Structure formats: C-alpha cells, structure tokens
Amino acid sequence: MADQNESNSLQPQGSKDVDITSVAYEKVDQPGPKSFFVQLQGFWLTFATMFKKVNTVQYPEVKEPTAERFHGRHQLNRHPDGLEKCIGCELCAWACPADAIYVEGADNTPDNQMSPGERYGKVYQINYLRCVFCGLCIEACPTRALTMTNEYELADSTRSKLIFEKDDLLGPLRAGMLPPPHPMYPGSTDTNYYNGDVTEAHPSQEQK
C-alpha cells in the first residue's frame, strides 16, 4: 500500500513488468505417495456402494411422500361444520417476509356468514412466485385457519396462475360439513368453535 501511495498510481501492472521466472520461491516438503493399502480403503467405499439400494426415484412417474412437516402449498381450513376458520385478520400477511399474502377482511352478515364471529376473509391470495415457504404465516395464524400441506408441485406456465385465490386454497368439504355461507351452529358463539365444541353441522344450518 505504501508503495502505491508513493508512486501515486493505480495503473495495473503490465505483463512485462513481472518476470515469473525471477519470482523467489521456497522449497516445501511434499508428502510422498500413500501406501497401497491406504489407497485401497478409498476404492472399497466405491465398491461397497454398488451393492447398496438405489435412492433415485423415477419422478414424476413415481412419487415419494415428503417428510411429515415438509412446507408445501398452504391450505385454508374449515371448522367441522364447514364454516371457514379464516377471520381475515391479516396477521399472516403481516408476518410474511416476502409480502406474498394479500388479505381483505369483511363483515359477516346474517345472510352471509362465512366464518364464526364478526369477520371473515373476503379476499385471500398467496403469490407462490414470492412465497419462500418459511411457515411464519402459519405460526402467526390465530385460528389455525392457515396450515401447510405437503404438496410441492407448484409450477405453471403464467405468473397469474401462481397467484392462488381463496378458492384454490380452501380445504375440501369433508363429511358433516356444509358449504358456507350458513349460520353458526345453533346456540353457539365463536368461542364454542374455538373450544372445539362444534363437531359437525346441524341440520338447521343448511340454507334453503
């Protein structure tokens, strides 16, 4: 550095400025070749592997299950009577480090009860071009509405197809569930839902 400051020049050195043959060197002691048996140890590993079971899977013809807690596509869950668990609180969007989630809340009305309580998620979008599958959103969710499935096949031909809407994310209607909107279980409050008191839909919840 001191030299550079003195010469006051930052020009790169030309190839003729340095003669490689004149560079000083120091002789280093090199270890000699290993003995035959030591070398054979390495070959043995290769040889033994030939008799092991093959890990390669013929994807996509053959699919292996993922690890149990693999972070895959999200799912919006339902209460046992079919009402949505999402309350549109946006805590998932708030937690998201990649700004991949967009939520708009709205009022539940007697004619349009989508989830227990006052509020539901009217718009719910996850942009899988942005999502980094970190899982902070499902940790943030106060109602366990948002969880992650093990589904990992998220590829498509356009950007817009990779923005999943609420319909794409909602879990399926299982036995005992009614498709919302429908009223809450008779005589129950949202607290009953969170306590797990509601286990299936009541016939009176079916909307004509």
Next chain:
Amino acid sequence: MTTTQENTTAQAVELITVVIDGFEVSVPKGTLVIRAAEKLGIQIPRFCDHPLLDPVGACRQCLVDIEINGRAFPKPQASCTIPVEPNMIIKTQLTSPVAEKAQRGVMELLLVNHPLDCPVCDKGGECPLQNQAMSTGNAETRFQGVKRTFEKPVAISSQVLLDRERCVLCARCTRFSDQIAGDPFITLNERGALQQVGIYENQPFESYFSGNTVQICPVGALTGAAYRFRARPFDLVSTPSACEHCASGCDMRTDVRRGKTLRRLAGDDASVNEEWNCDKGRWAFKYVTAVDRLITPLVRGADGVLAAASWPDALAAASAGIKGKRTAVLVGGRATTEDAYGYSKFARIALGTNDIDFRTRVTSDEERDFLAAKIVGSTTTYHDIDVADHVVLIGFEPEEESPIVFLRINKQVRKRALKVSAVATKLSIGVEKLKANFIKVAPGAESAAVTSLELTGKSVILIGERASETAGLLSTIASVADKTGAKIAWIPRRAGERGALEAGAIGSLLPGSRPVSDAAARVDIAAVWGVPTLPANPGRTTSEIIDALDSGNLDAVVIGGVDPLDMPNSATALAALKKSFVISLEIAASAVTDLADVILPVAAVTEKSGSFLNWEGRPRAFDAAVSDSLNRSDLRILSALADVMGESIALGTVTQAAREIASLGKWDGARVKLSNVAATGAKSISNNEALLTSWRRLLDLGTLQKGEANLAGTARKSVAVISPKRAQSLGVKDGDILRVSNSHGSISLPALVEDIHDDAVWVPRNSFGTQTLISLNAVHGDVVSVVKA
C-alpha cells in the same frame, strides 16, 4: 400532544421548576405533570389523557410517585390530573419501582375484562392499549375467571359502532362529545364492572363530529362502519392532505390501500382544526370511486351522441368550438387555487375575456363588489375568534356550513363565555349550543338588526355566503365594520371560493386582488404573463353569463366543476347551456356533461396535488394521495387546450402555477370601492303566505357525499319549521305534513314548531325531499304559501 397552546401564547407566564426522574424542567404554571414529563421526553403511559380535553383521571394508567417539599404522597398519583407545584419531585416508572409496579397493576386490571380479539379488531396494529400492554404489561395473565362480555357491536349511529367489551372507560368519547362538540348524546352508564358507554334511548348519536370519537378512542371500542375490517395499518399508505368539503381548511390524512382511499383522519394543526374534523370531511370520500368516473375525453359527434375520443382529437374539437367565439368561463367553488388560477389565466389570455365567475350559486353584484373591496386579501383568522370579545354570525350557520369554525367558537364559549350573536330568522341547533344571543329578524330585514349591534375593534363578524341573498346586507355590514373597527370574515361553504377570489376567477378582479378596471393592475399581470395587453372590460357575473348564453350574446362556455342545480333559475341555466357550445371539465357525469359538446375528464382531489385557501386565506396544500393516478389537474388540461388554440398559458404543472402565483406579489394600488346598496327590507305577505328561509345542512344531497350511505344515515331529518303562532293559526302540530309552494312547484315536509320569525318558514335547501332551488326556484326572503297538506 405537547404543552397546550394557550400557555405558550400568554404574555408573562409564571414558570415553575420541577424535577422529574432527576432532570429539572421549567414549565408554565398550571401545566400537568404528564405534560411536563413529555417536555423532557419522558413518556408516561396513558389512555384517558388528551391535551385538548379536560383532565379526568379515569384510566389510572399514568400513576407516578410525587413528593413536594420533602413530603411524599402516600400513594402513586395520576400524573394527568395533577398540575406542577414548586419543589415537586416526580419519579415516573423509569426511576420509581413503586410507580412501575402500580402501572403494571393498572394494566393488568384493564386487561382483565379486555377481550383478546385483537385479530378481528380494527385498532389492531395502531392500538395504544396493545402498545402499552407490550411496554408496561405482563406477558402472562393471572386472571383465570370468565371475562365480562357484552353483545357486540352496537351501532350507536349508522356510522359509529360500539364494542363495549373492549372499552377501558377512559371517557375520551364522552368528554369530546360534551366539551368539544357540545352534543352530549353519549355517556357512561351503570357502575363498577358493568360500566359502559351508552346512548340515550330517545336521542340517537346524531353529532356532526362523531368521527372524532372513533379517532381518539385508545382501544377498538369505537369503530367506523365505513372502515370496519377493511385494512390493517401496515397496508395503508398515508398522505397528508387538506379537506375539500368546506372552507374551514382542515388538515387531514388520507389512507390509501392499493389505489383506493379507505379512510381519512383529522390531522393535527393547532392553528386551524386542532385535532378535529367533521364527519363529512372524515367519511365523504367515496364520491371518487362510487360514481362512474369519466375516463376518456368525449366529443359530441354530428349525430348528437357523445363518443370517446383521443386527447388530441378532443382538444382540437374543443379549440374549434371556442376559438374566435365569444366564450365565458364558469368555474365551480370547489376548484383548487391553482386550478382557479388556470381558469382565470385561460379566460384572459386564450379567450381574451373577463367573463369568468366562480360564484355558481345564489349571488349578487353587491357581493362581487363586497368581496373585491373587503374580503380579498383579508387577514381575519381563527385566532381572532380566540381573542374576540363578541362574535356575530350573519347569514352563516357555523355548525352546518363550516363546522370547525363552530368548534372554535364553542371552545371559547365554554372557556370564557364568549358573547355570540346570531342575526337569523330561525334559531338553529348550532346557535342554541353556542348559547348565542339570537336576534330574530324577518327574512330580508337583517340590515336593521346589524346596525344596532354592539361592536368594538375586537369583535369579529362572520359572514356566510347567504348574506348576498339579502339586498343591502353586505353594504350595511361593511359600513358597520368601518365605523366600529370590527373585523370581518367571509366564510363561504365551498373550499375553493376564497382561493378562486384571490386567483381572480371573477369578472372584476385579476389575480392578487388587482382590479380589472385599474390600468396599472392590468400592466402588472400582463407583464407576469408575458402578454401585451389584457381585456379591460369588467366581466359578466354568473347570471349575466347565463343570460348572455341564453340570448345569444355569448356562443360558448368552459365549465369546470359546476352543478347548475346550485344556481337560481336552474332551468334557464340548463336551457342556456343547451343552446351553447359547452366544454365541460368534470370527474363524473353531471347535468352539465349531459349537455356538453366536449367533455374533458379531470382528476378528483385525492388524485392530484394543489392547495385550497381556507376562509382565513391560509393555504392548505395537499399532495396526490392515490399514487398511480394520472394527476390530471384542470390547469394541465386548460394549458394543453390553450396550446392547441395557439395561445400558451404555460401552466403545465401545479408547481409551476403555485410558483407563478407566489411571484405575483401584493397589490398596493387602490381597491374596488363598495357602492352602497340600499336595504329593501322584508317583503310583505298576506294570509297563508310566508317568507322562505333556508340553508344547506352539513349532510345533505351534496355531490361530494355520494356513495356514503352510513354518513347519510346521520343526516338531520328534513322538516319544515314554523313558529308556534303560525302553527296555531294553521292548526298544525309537530309531524303534520306542511305544503310549501309557489307558482313554480311545491315541497311537502313534516312540520316542526320551533323558534322562528312568525312571518317565515324554514326548509333545508338541498336535503332529502326538499331541494328549494329546483322545486320552488326560491331563495331566502321569497314569498311562498304554507298550508296544511
């Protein structure tokens, strides 16, 4: 949220020095401990404390240890209720373990009954309780019992929802309603754990200021119906803005999510709106999105049908229609100062005329001269109301027409029993709340009452735009003010009128209060504008322009932001527009665009930058809140149109216009002389006849209130008000239907018997079921017949 304003403005202030957490601070006598701590930057947690409300000590969150002259209070004290005393030593939670523990205890108590529903609460993310629970609360609750629950939510009006579970009983809302708005419709009921905010059964919470209670609520107990569940604070992009609804000039904040305005909040400007605004300013913003906005220019083809056109085509069509033709300009009172300046310059340079008027409403020539002689450049301010010895309201209903002026007068009435007089025909709710001296006059007979007012140099006369509807009234006010030295202020209803006046959007004035008739003034402006000469003939007024269009003396008109239904003789106005070539600059379809030949779409207030001058003449600048808008301010389009016409006005941007307005400088030449107009007095009436008086209510059928049903729900009911004497003679009691009619038409409304001049009948001017200008074509003082229907 620091020391109160009065303390800083008073002259010799006695200072008291106290020690807070080991630091000395000197504050004016009477300062509360909590504010003295703020001055040092020490934040004591609080909920009920608000610098503009009386101390109450309701929440107990601000407990501190206090010692005076070596003697300590036995228990921690609420710092929001105790004024500083000499030799006080205060230890906050930062230095006193006792205060710290007390605050934690209070927080724990407050949270005992507070539901954990933050995820569904609108306040979540901007909640003082949430924040202070993090800073002063315990992470784990010790409470094992069942929380108190209430039915949720209760609609205390169509726009304010109350969730009693969340309430921490700080009494901010009830104190605001009682102390600031003067509408004590909301109160604390019951006692102990069941204490709750409630409304009176028979009186709904119909306050024009109810939105402020939502804003100052420190928890999510009061929420607005319009914003409910719409967004979280982190979704919103906030822009400081100014209110476009009236001439009060409130500082505002506009919160936008993805190009859509979701809410507006009152800004903090101590010299104008303090921290308040009215419900119209807060909630009436959907007119921008609720209506079908004009997107592209439209040109009426040879077949008489409006068709979409490109901007160059539309500007060419507009230019062809007005170039070389006798053209006038009508600009509504809602244009920004810069836009009004654009219209003013466009009329003078591109059209070569002074035929421009911003007063597209009921008006008079007397008013034009009065504005030019007395108002343009006037410097009466809110502060003059603060220090006035007598405030007189003439043709002006502060609560309905400029609510922040009402709040300011009310503050002084409450604080020092300010004397207020109202010269009016009907005693209004607002005037009653101001405990004003109600000087009852027949419509048209105001002048006599004005001359007998007791005024001094410290009095302030607040004149509404309706004063122009009585001949001779403005002349009388001017002479009374000259004689007594009282200050006068003209408070129009619309936000842009004062700015348009200063920008010269009127036939008799050039920008900067320069009279058109003054050659030196014309040379001044011509020099700034870089043109050889300016038209010297004084321009026509609105009604003269309409008459000239009707009679063929004018060929074309450029109209921006005008509702012809605001004008007297709206039918004539529409007929006149039909005959002429009309260029309309509008945001949405209106009665004018239906008749227009060329429609040029412009930006709404949230989409552009600019400024208004409020009634004081104080600039209220704002920026575009919606970022991806095209920012098509009127003046940008006028500038493009002028270019197409070959007459540049060189006002491409709002900044350019603002700079040019600033460069005009003050006019020190002679002002327009006010020629005295004789008062005519009230018209005579016969049996069954009455003199009509009316004003517009704050919440009515106004164009800028479209699309907001929740807001409309709190509008006052439409009634026809008559005096007890007339009620008796008609055999009418409250609620009976009255028919108010003349040769033009009729209005039927339920009767309300109130304090009103016996010769008069009052109906709202533009409310549901009563549009007097359209139905009756009648203004203040006109004779109508009143019968029981």
